[in-house]
Amino acid sequence: MTNRTYPLSPSTGGRRLQPLSLLSASMDKTMILWAPEEASGVWVEQVRVGEVGGNTLGFYGCQMGPDGSMIVAHAFHGALHLWHKRQDREWSPGVVMSGHFNAVQDLSWDPEGEYLLSVGSDQTARLLTPWKQKDGTQTSWHEISRPQIHGYDMQCLATVGRFQFVSGADEKVLRVFRAPRNFVENFANISGASLDKLLASSDAADLPEGASTPALGLSNKAVFQGDLAPKIHEQQEQLSCVSDQYRETYFHPLNLTEPPPEDHLLQNTLWPEVQKLYGHGFEMYCLASDSANTVVASACKASKAEHAAVMLWSSASWRQLQSLPCHALTVTQMAFSPDAQLLLAVSRDRTWSLWRRDPPTPDSAEPNFSMYTHTDKDTAVHSRIIWSCDWSPDSRYFVTSSRDKKVIVWGPCVLGTPGVPTPGVHHCSSILDVGDSATAVAFCPELCSDDSYLMAVGLDSGKILLYKWSPPQEPTGGHDWTKCAETDLVQSHTLTVKRLRWRPRAGRAGQGELASAGADHAVKIFNVNRHTLEAND
Template identity: 85%
Template sequence: MAAPVMETCHIACSTNRTPKVVSWSRGGILAFGTCNSVALYDPQERKIVDLLNGHTSRVNAVKWIHREDCAPESHLVSGASDNQIIVWEAQNGKFIQTVQCKGHTSPVCAVDGIYVEDSKILVASSASDSTVRLWLCNRAKEAECLHTLSFGSCFMMDVSLALLPGSRVPILACGGDDSRVHLYVQSSGQLQKAMQLQGHEDWVRGVAWASLGGELLLASCSQDCLIRVWRLCAKSGTDAHAGDDHTIIKMKEDVFEVKDKDVSSVFAVALETVLAGHENWVYGVHWQPPFYKGGKLQQPLSLLSASMDKTMILWAPEEGSGVWVEQVRVGEVGGNTLGFYGCQMSPDGSMIVAHAFHGALHLWCKDQDEEGEWRPGVVISGHFNEVQDLSWDPEGEFILSVGSDQTTRLFTPWKKQDSKQATWHEITRPQIHGYDMQCLAMVGRFQFVSGADEKVLRVFQAPRNFVENFANISGTSKEKLLTSSDSDNLPEGASTPALGLSNKAVFQGDLTPKNTGEKDQFSSVSDQYQESYFHPLIMTEPPPEDHLLQNTLWPEVQKLYGHGFEMFCLASDSTRTVVASACKASKAEHAAILLWSTATWRQLQSLSCHSLTVTQMAFSPDARLLLAVSRDRTWSLWRRDLPTLGGPDLFQVKLPWWEGLPKLTPETAKHCAD
């Protein structure tokens, strides 16, 4: 009999919480850093196609090395907190590690790369050791550090490489915390400083080059909430802007000279425009990728920006006047999350994506039916910190997980109508807590118990809106999920009050605004806080991040008190009638296992045996035995003593009882099993 073949069905992950960690390839693959790995995500298939493992610490920066012919990329560069840069190369459909660049003494925060002569790769990297380094990677898969730029007490937040117009001379742009953009060129084999571009009044967070044939455009964004676009062109006897009929005011030009193979060229840099529209720090800028049309390479004049004000703006010059204006603005409204760290645009310009402080990807797609309209798209999601526990639901249709990012998330397969293959997605976030989550146990079809870094266990029940949306997305019949009695008693959803940790149920009556007859008058102080942030929506596809944060909470139905320290592990039996819990402990009195009835949520018994934290528990399939392991280097086995059939009174008194077999040795454990 052939051995079963296992393959990856789904990988749930999020981006790292750094600005330069996402890059979109011309081949349509989105690369982003997640923990110590680089994930390759296909937005069309909606799944992770590969994980690149090579770094030993958090990946902080990822960048595709774009080809001049706009073909799909074959190289990817990444930088991490292990102070290293890795160049990945596509071989036989897989990306493998080919070059390692070692030299930085602190975490790498930004990288970029271009192809130079003889198919060599020039890589620029910036790190928190206040240096920027240029590396040359050759065909022998060796890396040589060509130049090291030291900025003293300043840090360069971003780097961008390009080739000067009409030459193969690289030009490097660095944006730093000195509010300036530094330009460097390779002249006579040496990296020389060309000039400093001044104008920003706060840290420069991002820089990006775009090639317009005989000119270069450089976009820089800053914490002063502004974006500046600079034009670089070759200087000749005629004015570089003489052909621009719309030019009214001639901007001041800065000139620098470059010598390449005994040929001297002069280039001029002038401020093209200042874009003001964001209301908070601008963290990222990205030019729409170039494309071939009619056999000619064209670079669209379209610039995407992302800000901490939770918006992305698409900028472009107006026809006729040439004035840069805001074309499209998308983003999130409300919530208690921070804004966007960076942005990217798809090769055809039909999709834009931003990544946020909490690791979520925010995708918008251009509506083909309504021109100029953008709508949120379905994208992958996952925990942005350690996943601590997970559990299947009793029917095996979805997975619940908890993590140190203080959230509980539910994942289930979704099969789109025009797709033959189902993909897994997060469809609800039942719990968004104020403590790191540690453990989880399912106790019903749509009910679970969770424990966090607090002394309380919390029980959650799915609301009606989730059950309806789960049926729509998973293709399950609503009648199968709900009985008429259940439907009548379920709340519509849940919301969390300000400064609260408990999800409060929201019923149908709570969604109807109350008219007291007197404007701005309340019958009691508590009425001031009756407004619910929950708004029921009927979903036929996985919800976007803003909906997950606001409208998918489950109401909390019970709190379980009894432990003296932070919760550590949970377990439920196969009959879903008993839940066992344990907390952190340094003494025997706190290391006891507590048993709870899922019918009444009362404590049944305290099982004392261990002297340190019980780290894991498991019930036997027949629910008759409970096994526990502890940090005191012992394990214990507990047997359930079923009640006799002596009568209802005896049954009520003798709730399911447990008889301990403390500190069994392997020999006695084997004897007991026999």
């Protein structure tokens, strides 16, 4: 137990501004404010706040506000908790910052760009969205849901439509999650979006109310309206006879107009798991989904070619469609072209492969992909592991970045007639040396005002660079790269940039936002200003 004493408030001429009190934080998940009785001088409990249930191990430290009206504490996993004393002298939870407490491995925007999902080695998936405060003067990003709390370190995710995503962790199974009705309603309240439109887009007819996690389980079970009353009654009966550490986490519906506190995030914002996907032989490493929301591609850790194949899954039936063998080592990242016609994969074996979507056949309407082109040990340009890749918004070019400090644009990619040999795809940019291992790269989804392409590059050092790229008149020649900006010491991550994603919304480059995930436990969102870019040209 950690104790803090507050015999005096901040001094103003030696006057006492609040009574003598003692605040204690404990691993029993509670905070207690103690004070002596005037008559006896015996210290007695005045206020008790904290969590009931939830996936946490208690509090490690606490602090009281100068005037005694606020209590802040940090939990076992680093989360902050805040309580305010209201005018009726009751204590209520307050909105605080939250975030991952280990490396953030992957992130993805929803197709409309209204929220951001991230997964990390802290075994959680977290959902962030902008929240406009009551006075309307300030908008800030907050976590409003923790869809998955897992038993394995999480490595990758892919959004499939507005309210569905697939996640992969240090296990051989992929898990599919779908938003419950309670989340959709609260998301509308907090973000200001139209609830009717959200429910229409999420096929609300069969949505459960929420989700709960069985004791010692890894799968979130759906909770429907008819299940709520029995579960609450059952919980009350079991509180005295079942260990808090291992009993089931029960769902209670929320009616939110502001981001929920940590205890609600842990217990009442889970998404139900709707499917498990089996087929990989080792831990999951990367995922990608197409813009048509029809196919999900997955890859696992591999030291042999037989395990390095990319697997394709139908998002309609969640059955395995194909296995695409090409690489000899782990596929590190994949990306579908914006027009959903091509799938790009890059690998530890220093090569990339490109797969094309074939026309549907009379026998099957399911998507089918075949080899378009690839590099091998003789045609590879990168000399070290390729970490990242992405597509230009017009699906003509793709970019790769590597540990060899090189960033290279390839293309143009022109789909010919099926069955006719396709021309090879070569690098069409000069080789950009960024001076450090290039661990993440992303094309902006909109062209710049001069019709050039805007690109963000993340480095192993934590810095993020912005470049404009224009296809040169002569292949692999000319000054096709223009550096626009870079993050300074304060803006940069302190460790490796793991992933970069531009917010998908209309408008010219500079009006968008760039999200980055870092090994330093941080998710950062940058406003990229067009006028700043033009000033640096």
